[in-house]
Amino acid sequence: MSQEGGKESLGDEASQTKEEGRKPDLVEQLSGAKDGSVRMAQTVVKDAALIKDVVQVTAKQVGHDVSVGGRKKRNRVQDFLPILDWGPKYEKKFLKTDAIAGITIACLIIPDTMACASIAGVPPAHGLYAGLFAALLYAMTGSAKHVIGETPSALSAMAAATAVSIAVVGTEDYNQLIFMIAFLAGISCLAAGVLRLGFISNFISKPILKGFLFGIGLTIVASNLPKVIGIPKGEGNFFQQIYYVIQNLDQTNYAALGLALASLAIIVLVERKDKRIPGLLVALVFGIVATWVMVSFFDVDISYVGAIPSGLPMPGIPQVSSTAMASIIPAAIGVGFIGYMQTLAIGKSAGERKGYDVDKDQEFIAVGSTNFIGGLFSGIPSGGSTSVSAVNEGAGAQSQVSSLVAAGILVLTLLFLTPLFYYLPLCVLGIIILLAVRSVLDVKEQARFFHINPTDFFLSVIAIFGVIMLNILAGLVIAVIISIVLLMLRSSKPEVAILGRLEGRRGWYSKQRNPDVIEEKGLLILRPEGSLYFVNIDMVLDEIRYLLSWNIDAKVVLLDLSLSSSMDVTASDGLKRLAIEIQKNGLQLWFVGVLGPVKTVFDNAGISELIGDNIYQSIGEAVDEFKKL
Numbered sequence: 001m002s003q004e005g006g007k008e009s010l011g012d013e014a015s016q017t018k019e020e021g022r023k024p025d026l027v028e029q030l031s032g033a034k035d036g037s038v039r040m041a042q043t044v045v046k047d048a049a050l051i052k053d054v055v056q057v058t059a060k061q062v063g064h065d066v067s068v069g070g071r072k073k074r075n076r077v078q079d080f081l082p083i084l085d086w087g088p089k090y091e092k093k094f095l096k097t098d099a100i101a102g103i104t105i106a107c108l109i110i111p112d113t114m115a116c117a118s119i120a121g122v123p124p125a126h127g128l129y130a131g132l133f134a135a136l137l138y139a140m141t142g143s144a145k146h147v148i149g150e151t152p153s154a155l156s157a158m159a160a161a162t163a164v165s166i167a168v169v170g171t172e173d174y175n176q177l178i179f180m181i182a183f184l185a186g187i188s189c190l191a192a193g194v195l196r197l198g199f200i201s202n203f204i205s206k207p208i209l210k211g212f213l214f215g216i217g218l219t220i221v222a223s224n225l226p227k228v229i230g231i232p233k234g235e236g237n238f239f240q241q242i243y244y245v246i247q248n249l250d251q252t253n254y255a256a257l258g259l260a261l262a263s264l265a266i267i268v269l270v271e272r273k274d275k276r277i278p279g280l281l282v283a284l285v286f287g288i289v290a291t292w293v294m295v296s297f298f299d300v301d302i303s304y305v306g307a308i309p310s311g312l313p314m315p316g317i318p319q320v321s322s323t324a325m326a327s328i329i330p331a332a333i334g335v336g337f338i339g340y341m342q343t344l345a346i347g348k349s350a351g352e353r354k355g356y357d358v359d360k361d362q363e364f365i366a367v368g369s370t371n372f373i374g375g376l377f378s379g380i381p382s383g384g385s386t387s388v389s390a391v392n393e394g395a396g397a398q399s400q401v402s403s404l405v406a407a408g409i410l411v412l413t414l415l416f417l418t419p420l421f422y423y424l425p426l427c428v429l430g431i432i433i434l435l436a437v438r439s440v441l442d443v444k445e446q447a448r449f450f451h452i453n454p455t456d457f458f459l460s461v462i463a464i465f466g467v468i469m470l471n472i473l474a475g476l477v478i479a480v481i482i483s484i485v486l487l488m489l490r491s492s493k494p495e496v497a498i499l500g501r502l503e504g505r506r507g508w509y510s511k512q513r514n515p516d517v518i519e520e521k522g523l524l525i526l527r528p529e530g531s532l533y534f535v536n537i538d539m540v541l542d543e544i545r546y547l548l549s550w551n552i553d554a555k556v557v558l559l560d561l562s563l564s565s566s567m568d569v570t571a572s573d574g575l576k577r578l579a580i581e582i583q584k585n586g587l588q589l590w591f592v593g594v595l596g597p598v599k600t601v602f603d604n605a606g607i608s609e610l611i612g613d614n615i616y617q618s619i620g621e622a623v624d625e626f627k628k629l
Helices: 012-020 023-031 035-044 048-061 093-118 123-141 153-163 172-194 196-203 205-228 238-247 253-275 279-298 322-354 360-376 386-394 401-421 426-435 443-452 454-469 474-494 539-550 569-584 596-605 609-612 619-626
Strands: 496-500 523-528 556-560 590-591
Touching: 023 035, 023 360, 093 123, 093 153, 093 205, 093 279, 093 401, 093 426, 123 172, 123 360, 123 401, 123 590, 153 172, 153 205, 153 322, 153 360, 153 474, 172 196, 172 322, 172 360, 172 596, 196 360, 205 238, 205 253, 205 322, 205 426, 205 443, 205 454, 205 474, 253 279, 253 426, 279 426, 322 386, 322 474, 443 454, 454 474, 496 539, 523 539, 523 619, 539 556, 539 569, 556 619, 569 590, 569 596, 590 609, 590 619, 596 609
Parallel strands: 523 556, 556 590
Antiparallel strands: 496 523
């Protein structure tokens, strides 16, 4: 395709020629053909069906599944359970580092999941249940080696925001709603994975996702400040809850506030001393011991968790009325999608650093599995954890075995250690929650958006205010709608670049960005900077007519369509009208960079017949032909 920087357009024929130039090497590799047999091999591989068979048979011999069109077929159990693929290949030399990483992250998951259960409004044990199955199932089904399945605070907040409008927090009906949201989120993600809908992740921009999570972070901060200062929880949106805290500052429980601040100091000091030591766990132990002493020996009034049932949960479909079910389905789909997006973002980031690919469709399967099974076992919504995954990678984890080790420790905790958390103070849980949302309250990232593109920053801010002023899902929907509208506005007005050469440099450059370009006399070379379709074709045609009116010496208009990967009927009809109009004025319309799908449209719409052979592989070829006129 014609691009700035010297790359000229290559159409289907050029691509085919290039591909045929590689066939002898391919045949030699597959069949071990010697020099004398290369000609015969070249003749054979011209049969496209035979090429497909040779590649697939050879790939199967080396243990790979290849499908036509570059897409992997999902016809094996390993495609849905990657552990069956990487497990037998696991190198035992990594076991020590994976075990250490697993123990480290388990020490983070335990307090983190209990804190997220508090955000969701259910007993702490249900956070541990979700953490167990999230760590276990993501290790079995996820495609990212360093992602740890856990209970992101944002998902807990989303579930709570929906359930609290239907049932009273603390009741069994409320708990069942939370579990059902996780269960349905799992079903929706599993369905998306089976249908290979991973491409929809491309429709949520990074600024919108970051703004959405930022807004959720602010909401979590506002709703958990009462825990830290020891007052009852407020209601309403972010501003209403902040105002409630300010109004009730005179009711502060100074014992709770002091314990919370002491725990915060411990976490900060421990992490500064040695990041390998889990500061959260140290603070948790300190808070439990301190609360036991204050309550047992000094009769201090401070709220704590109380009894946590021991043992593993029993499976069962959450029990929710049909009316409530209809109300939570949209929220459950939203929870699943946000959990997927966050997990995918963590995985892609780790994959870029460590040099492996993350499968978008498989991540739907992974997040769907953790939520489906988690909800079945009375767990809260789950997904990839940014902070715990970062610690896992920093601790030297080499594979998903670290997550399996963490899951094993969680099993032991549920079986034998839950009585140790009886005196866990709510104020310390509140501090842990506030620290957990640090990763989403990224002010520097928002400033970066503003510096790069104020429009994207504007979208991010809309998502933030939509969440904190309305509700979590409304904030996301509003931001996405505005994003789609802006995308349509942008694509409806593509720039039409005038192309020319720069002295001493190869290639073709936009005159709008490089005023010194030298145009080909009598030849007006234009390139629409985007695909042509019904939304923008009239504006593009008007711009072409305008530019042509300023180039009265032009004999030929060369239209570069290298940026148009497809074309609809409206656009093709518009180009046909333009060709007829130009021909009536004694000029010619030529094309370059016409890709395969667009060429098919040209043939079917009669454009190819109208313009004859004036479709060229490159701008250079068209210019050479023009000079012959």
